[in-house]
Amino acid sequence: MISLYIKEKRFESFELIDIPVEIKKGEATLLLGHNGAGKTTIIKSLFGLLNINGNVKLDDHKICFQSQGDVDLFKKNMAYIPDDISLLNYLTPMEYFDLVQSSFNQSENIEFLNQLIRIFELDKYLHIPIIQLSHGNQKKIQIVSQLCRKSEYVVFDEPTNGLDPDMIIILKRVLEKLKSQGVGILLSTHNLDFGQELFNRLIILRDGKIIINMNREEVEERFTGLSLEEVYRGANKEYYQYIEELINDMDHSSSTENRNTKNYT
Amino acid sequence: MTWIIQVVQKIETPRIIHKVKELIQKYTTLILAIIIGLLLMYAVYITLTIKTLIEIDFNIVTMFINVIKVWTVVICFCLVFTRNKLKHGNYIFFYMNTSIKAYELVLGSLVHTYLFSILIMLFSFFPLLLAMVIKGMTINLSSLLLLLLTISFLFIFAMTVWMLANFLLMKYINKDKENLYGSSIALITILFGSISLGEKYLKNFLEEHLGFYFSLLLFLSFILLIIFRRISTGYLMSILKQKNESRLVRNYKSKSIFTNNEYSLQMNVEWINFTRNQIFKEQGLVFCILIGMATGTYFIFDANNFFLVFSFITQFGLKEILVMIPLTVGMHFKEYKIAIYNLNIQKNPYFTTRVIIIYIVNCFSYYLFLLLSYFLFGVEMGNLYGALFSIMFITMFSILVSFLIKIDDFNKIFIVIFLLACVNIFDFIIQQTFILEIYIQLVYTGFSIIIFLIIMGFYLRKPILI
Numbered sequence: 252m253i254s255l256y257i258k259e260k261r262f263e264s265f266e267l268i269d270i271p272v273e274i275k276k277g278e279a280t281l282l283l284g285h286n287g288a289g290k291t292t293i294i295k296s297l298f299g300l301l302n303i304n305g306n307v308k309l310d311d312h313k314i315c316f317q318s319q320g321d322v323d324l325f326k327k328n329m330a331y332i333p334d335d336i337s338l339l340n341y342l343t344p345m346e347y348f349d350l351v352q353s354s355f356n357q358s359e360n361i362e363f364l365n366q367l368i369r370i371f372e373l374d375k376y377l378h379i380p381i382i383q384l385s386h387g388n389q390k391k392i393q394i395v396s397q398l399c400r401k402s403e404y405v406v407f408d409e410p411t412n413g414l415d416p417d418m419i420i421i422l423k424r425v426l427e428k429l430k431s432q433g434v435g436i437l438l439s440t441h442n443l444d445f446g447q448e449l450f451n452r453l454i455i456l457r458d459g460k461i462i463i464n465m466n467r468e469e470v471e472e473r474f475t476g477l478s479l480e481e482v483y484r485g486a487n488k489e490y491y492q493y494i495e496e497l498i499n500d501m502d503h504s505s506s507t508e509n510r511n512t513k514n515y516t
Numbered sequence: 517m518t519w520i521i522q523v524v525q526k527i528e529t530p531r532i533i534h535k536v537k538e539l540i541q542k543y544t545t546l547i548l549a550i551i552i553g554l555l556l557m558y559a560v561y562i563t564l565t566i567k568t569l570i571e572i573d574f575n576i577v578t579m580f581i582n583v584i585k586v587w588t589v590v591i592c593f594c595l596v597f598t599r600n601k602l603k604h605g606n607y608i609f610f611y612m613n614t615s616i617k618a619y620e621l622v623l624g625s626l627v628h629t630y631l632f633s634i635l636i637m638l639f640s641f642f643p644l645l646l647a648m649v650i651k652g653m654t655i656n657l658s659s660l661l662l663l664l665l666t667i668s669f670l671f672i673f674a675m676t677v678w679m680l681a682n683f684l685l686m687k688y689i690n691k692d693k694e695n696l697y698g699s700s701i702a703l704i705t706i707l708f709g710s711i712s713l714g715e716k717y718l719k720n721f722l723e724e725h726l727g728f729y730f731s732l733l734l735f736l737s738f739i740l741l742i743i744f745r746r747i748s749t750g751y752l753m754s755i756l757k758q759k760n761e762s763r764l765v766r767n768y769k770s771k772s773i774f775t776n777n778e779y780s781l782q783m784n785v786e787w788i789n790f791t792r793n794q795i796f797k798e799q800g801l802v803f804c805i806l807i808g809m810a811t812g813t814y815f816i817f818d819a820n821n822f823f824l825v826f827s828f829i830t831q832f833g834l835k836e837i838l839v840m841i842p843l844t845v846g847m848h849f850k851e852y853k854i855a856i857y858n859l860n861i862q863k864n865p866y867f868t869t870r871v872i873i874i875y876i877v878n879c880f881s882y883y884l885f886l887l888l889s890y891f892l893f894g895v896e897m898g899n900l901y902g903a904l905f906s907i908m909f910i911t912m913f914s915i916l917v918s919f920l921i922k923i924d925d926f927n928k929i930f931i932v933i934f935l936l937a938c939v940n941i942f943d944f945i946i947q948q949t950f951i952l953e954i955y956i957q958l959v960y961t962g963f964s965i966i967i968f969l970i971i972m973g974f975y976l977r978k979p980i981l982i
Contacts, residue, residue: 300857319862326860337854339785341792345770353774353781354859378770380792397858 252276253329253404253435255297257305267292267459270305272437273452274404279426279436281446283483284456290439291334293456294408297437298331327355330397334409336389340382344373344392347381351396364399370421371395386413394422404435411442419445447479455486462486519616523624527606532628535927543920557941562643564944569647576653577722580663581715583641587667588707589828590636591674593836594629596700596798597929599678601625602755611752619748622675629929630671636933637667662730669737670707676744677706679751686754694758697801704805708812778865786873795844799837803881806833807888814893826895832936834885838878838907839914839935843928845870846918849975863976871968875911882907902953905960910939912967919975 257270267289274280282290296303299316307314309328315321338347348364351357368374371391376384381392390413398405405426411419419442426449430436440446453470455463463486465473474482484491540547601607602625611621648655681702685695721729773784790796806829813825848870849856856866882903889895914935923931950956 298857323860331858333854333858335854337852337858339789339852339855341789342785343770346773346788349770349772349774350781350785351859353776354778354861356776358774 252310253297253437254308255293255305257293257296257303259304260292260296260301262292265289265459270461271464272297272454274406274435274437275451276403276435277430277433278451279430279438279449280452280454281450282437282439282454282456283441283443283446283479287458288456289459290456291408294331294333294406294437294439297406298329299325328403330400330402330405332394332397332405332407332410334412336386336393338381338389338393338396340389341380343378343380344384345377347392347396348399351400355400357400360399360401363401364395367395367399370425371418387415387418390414391418398425398429403433404437405429406437408439409441410438411440411445423449443479443483453482455483457487457490519614519620520624520627522614523607523610523616523621524627527610528625528628531606535922539921546920554938554941557938557945558639560945560948561941562646564948565643566647566650569644570650576659577719579644580659580722581718583637583663584666584670584718585711586640586828587633587637587670588674588711589832590633591671592700592704592707593932594633594929595674595678595703596696597932598629599696602752603758608756611756617745617749618752619745622679622744622748622752626671626675630668632930632933633671634667639937662726662733665730665733665737669733669740672737672740672744673710674703674707676740676747678703679744679747681706683747683751683754686758696798697804700801700805701808704809708809778862779869782861782865782869783873786870789844789848790873790877793844795840795847799840799881802833802837802840803885806837806885807892809833810889811892822893823895826889826893830885831940834882835910835936835939836932837881838910839939840932841877841881842874842911842914843918843923843931845874845915846920846975847923849919850922863972867972867976871911871915874915875908878907878911879904899953902957905957905964906943908964909942909960912964913939913942916967916971919971 253274255270255272257267259269260267265287270289270293272280272282272293282293284290292301295301296305297307299307299314299322307316307325309325312321312324314325316325339350342350348368352360352364368377371394373388373391373395376388376392381389384392394410410422414422423445426436426438430449436449438446438449450467452466453463454461463470463482470482474485477485602622607621607625610616611618645655678699681699682694685698685702689695689698718729721732771784771788773781773788775781775784810826810829813822813829845867849866883900886895886897886900890897917931917935921927921931946956946959950959
């Protein structure tokens with residue numbers, strides 16, 4: 252199990268206080284929240300990319316990100332697919348996959364890599380420098396390059412951004428399959444449909460605070476028969492009431508009339 | 517005119533202010549130290565140059581023509597290096613969403629490049645002005661104005677040639693793809709060709725028909741602005757098309773880079789980067805241009821003038837290559853650090869292999885240039901062994917700057933010129949301070965090792981994190 256605990260992380264405009272996140276093998280933890288709620292901060296903290304007052308544990312071992320041994324151990328077990336495309340884009344996908352396999356000494360994973368290449372339909376782009384490919388294809392390369400490592404945990408930050416409907420469906424199926432084979436997943440997404448069937452634990456954030464942290468059974472018990480969108484709205488009830496009032500006050504027609512009158516007179 | 521000011525106020529200036537603020541906030545003490553160091557070095561440069569200039573006689577007209585020649589070199593570099601400016605989203609957005617005309621946008625985008633080039637000239641020729649004052653020569657304000665008018669005309673002329681060359685090459689030869697080599701060669705040939713052909717007349721006008729020269733310049737400027745206005749739309753549209761269509765799918769033969777040795781793996785990756793990176797292609801072009809320029813001057817000038825120009829080419833042209841290539845190390849790290857993190861690349865194989873490759877490439881460029889000069893023009897090779905240490909220092913210093921500052925198309929030219937000034941002044945001071953070659957080599961090696969350790973310790977923490 253991977254666990255992250257953020258006692259405190261302050262930025263100029265917001266803060267994260269008392270955040271526990273766990274990823275268990277064979278389960279998917281889903282992070283939901285508005286822009287700026289702290290989802291990416293949590294993921295970056297998990298990988299030691301931000302200084303936090305807190306800790307990261309792999310099983311019971313506390314990870315020290317200044318120790319090469321700990322980092323090696325951590326990275327061997329974790330795959331990270333960030334929201335931004337971050338690939339050495341002057342390489343071709345084939346060269347990039349080679350580099351990934353070399354970096355992690357994983358020549359035995361070739362067959363698994365080939366399967367992923369076929370599933371994500373990357374065959375015809377293998378010899379074109381990544382920089383010349385579309386955003387969607389670059390995203391697919393990023394996903395395949397991390398999944399092919401066969402790590403025990405996978406962390407996705409907005410995995411569906413830039414993917415076409417086919418690929419979103421395929422990715423969902425791949426994640427279901429990986430989960431069933433014991434891979435632990437942490438998923439941060441704005442695509443509620445995508446997370447609906449996948450999650451085993453749901454964490455909803457608002458302004459840096461956890462407002463819901465429940466497992467699937469607890470969610471189903473509290474929000475019986477509701478979809479994830481309805482659960483999300485229910486968890487952010489006050490906010491949606493306020494927005495509803497604002498929407499009701501909107502008056503598009505009168506302003507158009509005024510403008511038209513002004514134009515014609 | 518209003519739109520040109522708008523471009524400067526809304527796109528160019530805020531960007532520079534933002535960058536400067538960011539740098540000052542991040543590295544306040546370091547920048548102060550660099551400024552003080554530069555001021556000291558510049559003071560030494562002024563003192564030594566004035567000392568030399570006072571001892572020799574010089575003619576105002578010859579100086580005027582020399583200033584124009586140096587200006588031409590400076591603007592050629594500035595225009596080629598800032599050529600991608602207009603592809604930036606801010607310019608495209610401004611052009612598409614306002615009623616600005618193409619020529620206004622192009623002119624607006626050139627204002628800072630022009631001012632920066634003027635600044636370089638001011639710094640470079642300030643000792644000359646001081647030497648003239650000390651010698652009791654009168655500096656005529658109208659001569660300075662005439663010089664300003666001439667260099668402004670040359671700047672617009674250079675841009676017009678660049679636009680025309682780009683537009684024609686993209687339309688008829690390269691089909692919406694940039695032809696960097698073709699455009700640059702056209703620019704340099706036409707600019708230096710015009711100056712070589714017009715030098716005799718210019719000398720004559722400046723000595724005897726100043727009024728006529730002034731009127732002629734005004735008339736030519738007027739014609740030039742009309743041409744500039746007419747071709748800028750075609751040029752701008754070809755730039756926009758190039759941005760969208762130049763990434764035509766091209767199949768490569770993927771290289772197998774799988775290896776269990778981290779050092780050879782990084783070596784392979786950096787080599788691929790080297791063969792596909794635009795900056796390396798640009799520097800290849802600069803190398804060819806330098807050889808071309810040296811060959812041209814060898815046939816045009818007498819022996820004394822040739823050696824003067826040749827020394828200028830090696831001091832600024834060749835050193836430009838030596839400082840530009842190492843900048844790619846820090847640029848690479850900043851651009852790909854998340855990928856580097858994800859790939860679990862260790863700092864030793866990552867950094868050491870890149871330093872070695874870049875150092876070898878720099879040495880290769882330097883010695884190839886010397887070898888060609890020896891065979892083509894009979895120039896003596898000088899201290900071949902000592903150059904290894906100087907190149908080592910230049911390489912490491914450039915790499916350090918690339919880690920310190922985020923380099924992009926906007927500030928690349930400023931950084932290269934800053935580096936050239938630093939490296940040349942540092943070289944000069946070292947050569948003046950130490951007589952024994954061994955001390956000079958020790959100083960270069962010492963500084964290089966210190967810089968290497970600074971980068972390893974501060975910029976590439978263990979392990980590579982963000």
